[in-house]
Amino acid sequence: MDVLVDAVDLARERGFRLRIPRLGIPGGRVTALFGPNGAGKTTLLRLVGGLETPSAGRVVIGGRDAGETARRRVGYAFQEAVFFSGSVRRNLELALDLRGVRGRDAEARIEEAADATGTTALLDADARRLSGGEGQRVNLARTLALRAPLTLLDEPLAQLDGATRLRLLDDLPDLLGRFTETTILVTHDLAEASRLADRLVVLVAGQVRADGGMAEVLRRPPDPEVAELLGHILVASPAGTMAVHPKRLRVGDGPVRVDLTVRRVLDLGHEREVVGSIGDARVTVALPGGYPEPAPGTTLTVAADEAVTFA
């Protein structure tokens, strides 16, 4: 189910303004909306979910206006999981009832979504007394049970504890494949975005600054600000500003060479790491076996196979 954000303009309080000339989100994929706090990620998600009306432009879902379509064909898991009083099962029944799914069909969907999200044991619990993590999982179960063609997830893993988060991070791509067709998720965690999504949209101050396949955007950020947001290090070079990702750096020689000021060397037993800085950025690079240990304060040349240069 394709989503098109067309010439949208929406002004919000405190001078914030979301302006998107055109953004196409293809169906059948998982797209992450990534950006710093206050970039407009949730506002864009709410527009797609039909909860906000743009002051100009339109949002089209599967060829129809979002306002008409969203409430029947979109599942929305809010960042803050809210529930009505009563059991978890009652809350899921209510959600399905509002979508016209009742009786045995509803029961089957509830059991299936609860099983998939590991919330079966919570079905008869009081929904208002769930812990943050439990609430988040039930929130996800409620959204998945709708089996909506388009699913919107706002920071779906934000309140989960470490182990549950890692498990869901593993399970979520499969769950989304089973329960929905197209997913848009909001996150400010790049690792989460890259694990869950195959497309990346970077928002900064209400504007789309990058949009494309996950690997492509990560590898070739369009400007220095986005590059920094995506974890690249900016280095001044004769050709302009160069962005290089620290994970691509290694001690030795290569097409892109950067000077690293050594701060200390960590001996982890199985390997050694050099902790240093390139400009203001703190970087850790593995030290090859047998390589002489550099002294703190010295300069070490590190290299990468490629970098992006902005004139």
Place this chain on the structure above:
Amino acid sequence: MTELASGFVEAIQLLLHRDPEVEGVVVRTLLVSGFATLLAMAIGVPLGFVLARKRFPGRTVVLGVVNTGMGMPPVVAGLFVWLLLVRNGPFGSMELIYTTRAMVIAQLFIATPMVMGFTVASIQALPPGLPDLLRSLGASRARTLWLLAREARLGLLAAVMAGFGAVISEVGASMMVGGNLRGQTRILTTAIVTETSRGQTERAIALGLILLAIAFVVNLFLTRSQQARAT
């Protein structure tokens, strides 16, 4: 203490002997206060919803007026309604003054701010994300209001109790606009004042006990439904 005990005995006698005047006063009290409370709910609950959920210029002032209204002395409400309904007042031609309808209107002025205030508080106490959740699930406006009201039912029942409690116990407004006419506009509270001023203390105590019993039964019923739904 002796007076209280004999008042209690007389109250039972009045009820057992089915004193027609007392029965009339009791029925009139229930009708006036019951009707005023129902009207206050019909007006105060929707307005309370709007006030709780909508943001508009002057909202804080309106909330301030409602909160002041919750503590308004009944006699002031009575005076206001009396000025409106008195023969040469703006609505004098309707000839409502010194009727039970005038008493319902006066009690409506007392109960409505009470119902509105409690409604605002109970709706605002709901998780703020619920309306968005319902919208995202496709709930109609009517269903959204119903589901939110059901969720806030404890507070809304408290609004009924507060409104009914305020009007069934007030005397000043009813005395002012009803005139305390025997057999026509006399209700329990005004009857108690009359009997006390006549020196019929035991009869006044009896009427007071009947009033308390009515308030207790009504509130017991409301509390039971409130607590049953709370579990």
